[in-house]
Amino acid sequence: MSTEILARLQFAFTIGFHYIYPPLSIGLGVILVIMEGMYLKTKKPLYEKMTKFWVKIFALTFALGVATGIVMEFEFGTNWATYSRFVGDVFGSALAAEGIFAFFLESGFLAILVFGWEKVSPKVHFFATIMVALGAMMSAVWIVVANSWQQTPAGFHIVGEGLNARAEITDFWGMVFNPSSMERLSHTLSGAWLAGAFLVISVSAYYLLKKRNIEFAKNSIKIALIVATFASLFQLFTGHQSAVGISKTQPAKLAAFEAHFDSSAVAPLYLFGWVNEDNQKVNFGIAIPGMLSYLIYGDADRPVTGLNAFAKNDIPPVNIVFQSYHLMVAIGMALIAISLFSIFLWWRKKLFDHKWFLYVLVFSVLGPQLANQLGWISAEVGRQPWIVYNLLRTSEGLSKAVESSQIVFSLILFGIIYLLLFILFIFLLNQKIQHGPDDPETIPSEYEHQKTALDRNIGE
Amino acid sequence: MEFTFDLNTIWFILIGVLLAGYAILDGFDLGVGSLHLFVQEDEDRRILINSIGPVWDGNEVWLVTGGGALFAAFPHVYATVFSGFYTAFMLLLFVLIFRAVAIEFRSKQPMAWWRKSWDVAFSVSSILIALLMGVALGNIITGIPLGADKEFQGTFLSLLNPYAIMVGITTVALFMMHGSIYLAMKTEGHLQERVTKWINNTIIFFVITYVTTTMFTLIYVPHMTEHFKSEPWLFFVAVLNMLAIANIPREIHLKKYFLAFLSSCASIIALLALFAIGLFPDIVISNPNPEFSLTIYNAASSQKTLGIMLTIAIIGIPFVLAYTISIYWVFRGKVKLTPMSY
Secondary structure (H helix, E strand, C coil): HHHHHHHHHHHHHHHEEEEEEEEHHEEEEEHHHHHHHHHHCCCCHHHHHHHHHHHHHHHHHHHHHHHHHHHHHHHHHHHCCCHHHHHHHHHHHHHHHHHHHHHHHHHHHHHHHHCCCCCCCHHHHHHHHHHCCCHHHHHHHHHHHHHHHHHCCEEEECCCCCCHHHEEEECCHHHHHCCHHHHHHHHHHHHHHHHHHHHHHHHHHHHHHHHHHHHHHHHHHHHHHHHHHHHHHHHHHHHHHHHHHHHHHHHHHHHCCCCCCCCCCEEEEEEEEEEEEEEEEEEEEEEEEEEHHHHCCCCCCCCCHHHHHHHHHCCCCCHHHHHHHHHHHHHHHHHHHHHHHHHHHHCCCCCCCCCCHHHHHHHHHHHHHHHHHHHHHHHHHHCCEEEEEEEEHHHHHHCCCHHHHHHHHHHHHHHHHHHHHHHHHHHHHHHHHHHHHCCCCCCCCHHHHHHHHHHHHHHH | CCCCCCCCHHHHHHHHHHHHHHHHHHHHHHHHHHHHHCCCCCCHHHHHHHHHCCHHHHHHHHHHHHHHHHHHHHHHHHHHHHHCHHHHHHHHHHHHHHHHHHHHHHCCCCHHHHHHHHHHHHHHHHHHHHHHHHHHHHHHHCCCCCCCCCCCCCCHHHHHHHHHHHHHHHHHHHHHHHHHHHHHCCCHHHHHHHHHHHHHHHHHHHHHHHHHHHHHHHCHHHHHHHHHHHHHHHHHHHHHHHHHHHHHHHHHHCCCHHHHHHHHCCCCCCHHHHHHHHCEEECCCCCCCHCCCCCCCCCCCCCHHHHHHHHHHHHHHHHHHHHHHHHHHHHCCCCCCCCCCC
C-alpha cells in the first residue's frame, strides 16, 4: 500500500479510537455539574452518591482520552510533516490555546474531583466539577476551530511559493470564527452531550432491568433524559445549520452527502440508497423529490450545485460519504425518537414499566458513539482530496522522511496497544458498573466482602 | 551570537520552560516507576504507585502542551523532528500508553503473578520512556543530518549512537534520583528508611553518568560549549547545578525532604538551561551541513502568531501555575491507601 493510504489509515484508526472518549467526558461533565448542583441545593445523599459514581466513570473516560490524545498531538508531526509546516502558523495558536486553557484546567481539577472528596469542602469540590466540565468543552472548542479552519480557511494569507509556501495568520478572530466553526462546534458539542447522556441512560436502564440500585438509577436516568432530549433536538437544528453552511462553503461535500451529480437539477433528499459512482446513479434508493433544494434554499424548485460542476480529481469518494452521512442522520433521528418517547412514558408515569423499552435504552448507548464516528467520517472524507480545503491536497501533506514500512510497523503497534486499551476500558467500565454506586471501590482482594455487599443491594 | 530579546527568543525560552515543567513533574513519576521493582512487598509497591496516583496523568499534560507549543511556535522543528524520529516516537507512544495500562490494571486483581507482571511492565516502561526521551535529546545535542528541504536524512538506527544512549542513561539516572527524593517526601516508617538509602545510590549513579556525558560533550560536541567560552559567566549555571546536587544529601540528612526535592528540581532546570544555552539560537543542528540547521528564526511561525500566542500564554500561565500548585497542596503529605487507591 502507498504511504498516503497507510498514513490516512493510521490517522483514521487513531482518531476514531480517540474519539470514543472525549465526547463521553464532555457529556458526562455536564451531567456531573447538574447532579452535584442538585446535591448542593437539596443536600440529599442520593445526589452525592450519584455524583460520586459518575465521577468514577468520568475519570475513566478522561484517562483514556489523555492516553489516546497524546498520540494525536504527535501524529500531525510524525505522519503529516508537510501539512504541519503549511498550517503550523494558523493551527498553532488554536492548539496552544487548547493546551493552556483546556487541558490544564481539566487535568488539574480532575484530581480534586476524583481523589479530593475528603480533602476539600463541598463548594470547592463543586467548583472543581464545573472547571473540569468547562475544560472538557474548551478542548472541543479549540480542536473544532482548528479542524474547521481546514474545512473553510479564513483569516490568513499564503506566504512563499512551492516547497516553502505556508499559510500565515492575518486575523486571529477571523481564523477562530471561520465560516464553519460555530456550526460545527455546536454540532460536535451536542453529539458529545448525547454520548454522555446515553451512557448514563444505558447504565441506569441496566440497573433497572437487574432490579439493582433502583432509586439511584431512576434519578440518574431522569437527569440524563432531559440532557438527551435537549441535545438530540439541538442536534437536528445544528445539523441543518451545518448542511446549509456546507452548501455555501463546500458544495462538493454537500453534493456527495446526497450523491447529487447534475448541477442543473433540483435535488432530492434520499432516505437511503447505494451510489453507483460510474453511472452516477443511486440504486435501491428512496428519495423525497426536491427536498434538498427546499432544505437549503427554502425553494423546492431551485437547482443545487452537483458533483459534475467539479473536476474529477477534486471530488470526494461519493458512496462512503453518502452512506456515513445517511447513517448518521438516521441514528440522530432514532435518538430523537427514543428521547421523546421516553419523555412521553415519563409523563404517563410508565417510564420504568416496559422491559422491552429498558432493553432499547441499554443498547441506545451505541447510537451516539456510532453517529459521532460517522459524522467525522462524513466531514473528513467529504473534504477529500483536500487536507486543507482548496489549498493543500492530502497527498501533498505527508511526511517526506517516513517510509511505508515504518507506518506498517507503527500501525501494528497501535493495533496491539489499542486492543489492550479497549479491553482495559471495557473491563474497568464493567467492573465499576457491577460494583455499583453503593460499594466503595474495593480492591479485588476483598472480593468476597464485596460480593456480600452486592447481594444485599439486590434486595433493596 | 548577538542576543536580542525578541518574540522568537521568548518562545525558545517558553518551550524550554514547558519542557522543564514536564521533566520536573513527569520526571519524578517516571523515577518512581523506574525504582518500583526495588521494593518487594505488595503493600509497599501499592504505596509507590499511589504516591503518583492523583498526579501522573496531569503531569503528562505538560508533554501534550509542550508538543502543541512546539507545533505552534516552531512548526518546522515539530515537523522535522517528529517525522525524522518517527520510529523512536512511535515506540515512545507505545510505552507511554502501555505504562498507563499497567498502572490501571495492576491492583485490579489479587493474584501474585498478575500484579508482578504488571509491576515489571510499569517499571520497564517507565525506564524506557526516560531512556527514549534522553536519546532524542542526545541527538538534538549532537545534531542530525538535515537536507536543504529541512527534512531528516538519517535512519532510526543512526539515532541510536553511543553518545545519545549515554544521554538516555543519564536521563534515567536523573529521574531515579528525582523520584527517590519524591518518595522520601511521600512515605513514612520502614519504607521511608529504605527509600532514603536509595537517594545516596541514585545521586552517585546520576553524578557518574552526568560527568561521563559532560566529558563526551566537551570532547565530541564542541559546538555546545561555544557560548560558555565567549560568555564565561554562563559557567555560573553549571556551578549552580553542582551546588543543587550537593545540597540534596545535606537536606536529606536534616530530614528536610521538600527542600531536597526543590534542589533536585533546580538541578533539572539548570541541566535544561545548559542544554538550551548550548543550542541557542539553533534548535535542531544539522550535522553535517550546519547551514541547513533549524534556528529560532528560520523554523518559527510569523511574528503575528508568536505575538498572539504570547498573549494566550500570559493570560493562561498564571492560572496553570495557580492550579498546579493548589493541586499539589491539596495532595501534600504521606500516602495513605484508601478504597479509592490504585
